[in-house]
Amino acid sequence: MATSPVPSTSARTNQIGLEILDYRGSKSTLCAGCGHNAISERLIEAFYEMGVPPEEVMKMSGIGCSSKSPAYFMSRSFSFNSVHGRMPAVATGALLANKTMRSIGISGDGDTVSIGLGQFMHLLRRNLPIIYIVEDNGVYGLTKGQFSATADIGSKLKTGVVNDMPPIDICALAIQVGATFVGRSFSGDKKQLSTMLKAAIAHKGTVLLDIISPCVTFNDHEGSTKSYKYMKEHDEAVNEAGFIAPFEDIAVEYDHNTTVDVQLHDGSHLRLRKIHEDYAPTSKTGAISMLTEAHDSGEVLTGVFYVNTQGMDFVTRLNMIDEPLSLASEARVRPGPEVLAGLMQELA
Amino acid sequence: MTAAGVKRDFSCLPDHPQNSIGATRWKDLSMATTNLEAESLSAADSIVHPKKLVNDFTIQVATVNGSGSQSANSILLRGIFRMGVPVSGKNLFPSNIAGLPTWFLIRANRDGWVARKGHVDLLIALNPETVLDDIRKLPAGGAAIYDESFSIGDRRADVVYYPVPFDQLVAATGAEMKVRKLIKNMVYVGVAAQLLAIDMKGLENIVRQQFARKAAVADLNWKAVQLGFDYAASSLTKQDGLVVEPMNATQGKIIIDGNAACAMGAMFAGVTVVSWYPITPSTSVVEDLIKYMKKYRVEKDGKATFAIVQAEDELAAMGMVLGAGWGGARSMTATSGPGISLMAEFAGLGYFAEIPGVVIDVQRTGPSTGLPTRTQQCDIAFISGLSHGDTKHVMLLPGSVKECFELAIEAFDVAEMLQTPVFILSDLDLGMNNWMSEPFEYPEKPINRGKVLNAKQLEELGEFARYKDVDGDGIPYRTLPGTSHPKAAYFTRGTGKNERALYSERPEDYAQNMQRLARKFETAKTMVPKPVLKGTGKEKIGIIAFGSSDPAVLESRDQLQREARIATDYLRLRAYPFTQEVNDFVARHETIFVVEQNRDGQMRNLLKTDLDAAEAVKLHSITYFAGLPIEARVITEAITKFEGARK
Numbered sequence: 001m002a003t004s005p006v007p008s009t010s011a012r013t014n015q016i017g018l019e020i021l022d023y024r025g026s027k028s029t030l031c032a033g034c035g036h037n038a039i040s041e042r043l044i045e046a047f048y049e050m051g052v053p054p055e056e057v058m059k060m061s062g063i064g065c066s067s068k069s070p071a072y073f074m075s076r077s078f079s080f081n082s083v084h085g086r087m088p089a090v091a092t093g094a095l096l097a098n099k100t101m102r103s104i105g106i107s108g109d110g111d112t113v114s115i116g117l118g119q120f121m122h123l124l125r126r127n128l129p130i131i132y133i134v135e136d137n138g139v140y141g142l143t144k145g146q147f148s149a150t151a152d153i154g155s156k157l158k159t160g161v162v163n164d165m166p167p168i169d170i171c172a173l174a175i176q177v178g179a180t181f182v183g184r185s186f187s188g189d190k191k192q193l194s195t196m197l198k199a200a201i202a203h204k205g206t207v208l209l210d211i212i213s214p215c216v217t218f219n220d221h222e223g224s225t226k227s228y229k230y231m232k233e234h235d236e237a238v239n240e241a242g243f244i245a246p247f248e249d250i251a252v253e254y255d256h257n258t259t260v261d262v263q264l265h266d267g268s269h270l271r272l273r274k275i276h277e278d279y280a281p282t283s284k285t286g287a288i289s290m291l292t293e294a295h296d297s298g299e300v301l302t303g304v305f306y307v308n309t310q311g312m313d314f315v316t317r318l319n320m321i322d323e324p325l326s327l328a329s330e331a332r333v334r335p336g337p338e339v340l341a342g343l344m345q346e347l348a
Numbered sequence: 349m350t351a352a353g354v355k356r357d358f359s360c361l362p363d364h365p366q367n368s369i370g371a372t373r374w375k376d377l378s379m380a381t382t383n384l385e386a387e388s389l390s391a392a393d394s395i396v397h398p399k400k401l402v403n404d405f406t407i408q409v410a411t412v413n414g415s416g417s418q419s420a421n422s423i424l425l426r427g428i429f430r431m432g433v434p435v436s437g438k439n440l441f442p443s444n445i446a447g448l449p450t451w452f453l454i455r456a457n458r459d460g461w462v463a464r465k466g467h468v469d470l471l472i473a474l475n476p477e478t479v480l481d482d483i484r485k486l487p488a489g490g491a492a493i494y495d496e497s498f499s500i501g502d503r504r505a506d507v508v509y510y511p512v513p514f515d516q517l518v519a520a521t522g523a524e525m526k527v528r529k530l531i532k533n534m535v536y537v538g539v540a541a542q543l544l545a546i547d548m549k550g551l552e553n554i555v556r557q558q559f560a561r562k563a564a565v566a567d568l569n570w571k572a573v574q575l576g577f578d579y580a581a582s583s584l585t586k587q588d589g590l591v592v593e594p595m596n597a598t599q600g601k602i603i604i605d606g607n608a609a610c611a612m613g614a615m616f617a618g619v620t621v622v623s624w625y626p627i628t629p630s631t632s633v634v635e636d637l638i639k640y641m642k643k644y645r646v647e648k649d650g651k652a653t654f655a656i657v658q659a660e661d662e663l664a665a666m667g668m669v670l671g672a673g674w675g676g677a678r679s680m681t682a683t684s685g686p687g688i689s690l691m692a693e694f695a696g697l698g699y700f701a702e703i704p705g706v707v708i709d710v711q712r713t714g715p716s717t718g719l720p721t722r723t724q725q726c727d728i729a730f731i732s733g734l735s736h737g738d739t740k741h742v743m744l745l746p747g748s749v750k751e752c753f754e755l756a757i758e759a760f761d762v763a764e765m766l767q768t769p770v771f772i773l774s775d776l777d778l779g780m781n782n783w784m785s786e787p788f789e790y791p792e793k794p795i796n797r798g799k800v801l802n803a804k805q806l807e808e809l810g811e812f813a814r815y816k817d818v819d820g821d822g823i824p825y826r827t828l829p830g831t832s833h834p835k836a837a838y839f840t841r842g843t844g845k846n847e848r849a850l851y852s853e854r855p856e857d858y859a860q861n862m863q864r865l866a867r868k869f870e871t872a873k874t875m876v877p878k879p880v881l882k883g884t885g886k887e888k889i890g891i892i893a894f895g896s897s898d899p900a901v902l903e904s905r906d907q908l909q910r911e912a913r914i915a916t917d918y919l920r921l922r923a924y925p926f927t928q929e930v931n932d933f934v935a936r937h938e939t940i941f942v943v944e945q946n947r948d949g950q951m952r953n954l955l956k957t958d959l960d961a962a963e964a965v966k967l968h969s970i971t972y973f974a975g976l977p978i979e980a981r982v983i984t985e986a987i988t989k990f991e992g993a994r995k
Contacts, residue, residue: 334791
């Protein structure tokens, strides 16, 4: 069976004996240079490096360019491209059916905080164990470039239309409502994104990653605040993240004064070296006020903003049997004739 | 408590109006325990000449909602039921928590007719706001138990009046102020029991069963029943002819509402994931299900073999149902019309992406606020093609509480066998009212999970194409997430895919997939429950109906036969798509009446779509859509009139 560790003789393999090729997807049909493609690449690497069996992953998405991208990584994982803004409900149901699966949701800014805001809020509130990635470019790609709810005030469309509505800060929202691992990254920052994705895989609970992912076709011009150029100029990391997987050597020295070590659910360690002075990864209010201030100063903060390893995730809260409900035998899910007889007796 | 004790209690009611109203007087308590034979009633103090009606009458209890009369009504209903007399109970209630008028109908009928009957024989009037109107609407010969403090205006000469000093009787129970409102209801149970000759021993058992958790509460309630009984015995002269006499027609039967029956069915179907959003009249489906599941589906270690989630809205509820169905759970939701509207997009996705799930729709009248507590069969047209694009949905149509149980079980099998959402269309009348039934039978067939491939089978097959019609029945094979094989995974999306679940916008791929889905819907005909035929099958007139109209149709056929010598055959639909039996039935009859509880004849239109044009012209609609359960009389009159006009 493919998921068992088979030592490879030729190509490099991961912890469970799979090659990077085993994590690849179909060829992307997104625009060349689209930030989403870079994110797909990082996901492939992260799942490969963490040694996650692809068959144990469910890739969930809504509608939009971002939501198409699960086709472009990990073809051996189960995937569900659902309807616009409604991925959270589908992902929730799927995890209830099989709590032993890992879930990754790929969404966009429109899918998440415009049409899908309602369901997104309740996913956060439940602390559903999912890695929820917003491939955030501030515009609707598939319908050719209308503003979304994360577009900044004053940002300009190619047509010259200027956005005059304030943006929703997905990260601040997520921290407020109940996500237990919240961060922002940039599709162009390979190192930061890879580290955050691996930490996300190690966390159990809602991981919300808002990844600025420029739309090269509709939002990468002068006047855009979600362009490659703008991000290179305004990206302000609050911390430098290091990640040590359970199977890696932990004995790496770090400065306790400047670095916070967070042990994640699977035994991994996330080491966050402080860059931003207000940074404290376990403070909800600190993180929210830091994000709010950054809007005023025009900085785009990135990094891990908030981690809470104590919150109970939704699937655990429901106290289900250990076996996935999807596989529960008839004997476990259909009470016997004596139960029906008793019920009938009560109603006679 | 003894009758003598009651008398002592009454002695503390000094200004009780003895003999103050014609029909009322104190009587010797020794007469309290038996009703007078109707024939022997003296008409001297009454102008009403009652006809004796044994086990064939309707009681209407008029209260305000929030007054806690449900328990009392249920006890009264069961009191008659336990005497072996067929009964049905219907709650006609407002969309309100407290203070608006509510009526509860109890129909006792020796022949087993349990449909709503508009003709009320005994009114129990506890709502001062409606008492005048309630009495005005009583037919000649009717009787009214009412609170003597009510001003009832001029008395009708053709109605029997039974004034009862409710407040004094309640006070005599010694009940605390805060529960007096509830206890009052038990008093009318006692009064009615005495007047109708309902077995008090049986009634006591029911009261004690109902309040089994607290002996003191049971004692108090029973005391109130007794006081009512003794008051009636000593102070009221029986002048109506209504009598309950023991029969043997309910032996072994149960009383249950359709929502509880659906819930029970779902549990025995092995439901594992439930997501819902509260909405009248479907709420108790899941609330009852939660009760059952907590009791019978939690294992010794305290872990549940299910997940039940109250979702943020019906969109999410349906999304979770699909996610869970895709993930391999037996998933369901319960809702009503407005929820169905919100579920439309996901329902379509479920059809195209071929995901099992069960939706129980307890139908009610139209959108928004208004009449959410009134019954209709009004979602047929909407659900049959719910969502955009070429969609067709399987609908199961339970016609009794027993079928609510059976079809709930069936629905999960059909959904998984067909890999599509399956809708159970119940309604408020069936779902929330009390129905007598044969006990439910334990499912004979094992659970059928449909065409699911595991890792071993994938290994043997060597290939897997999610949307390939391998067997020619339109139903492809699926795998469940987590299946540990490199070929197990596939990409799920709505449209735009080929057999191998790869993205495709080729016209051929789309058309082929849609044709396969059409084949699958044909296959559905072999899986859904067949219609039920009643009659010789050789009459000229056929009736087609479904769901909660069934008891009214059955009674109407009897009326038609007896009153107008009109013989009918009756086909009760139990599912959409329609099976060949439906075509055959229409072909064999000259005239078909399609009886349904909506304005536009939704089922008739659906039938017309499926039938040949030459056959479709035979269909005539009989519709009732005022929000109350349909009566037999509506059908009888429509058919009699139609046939009369034809002659």
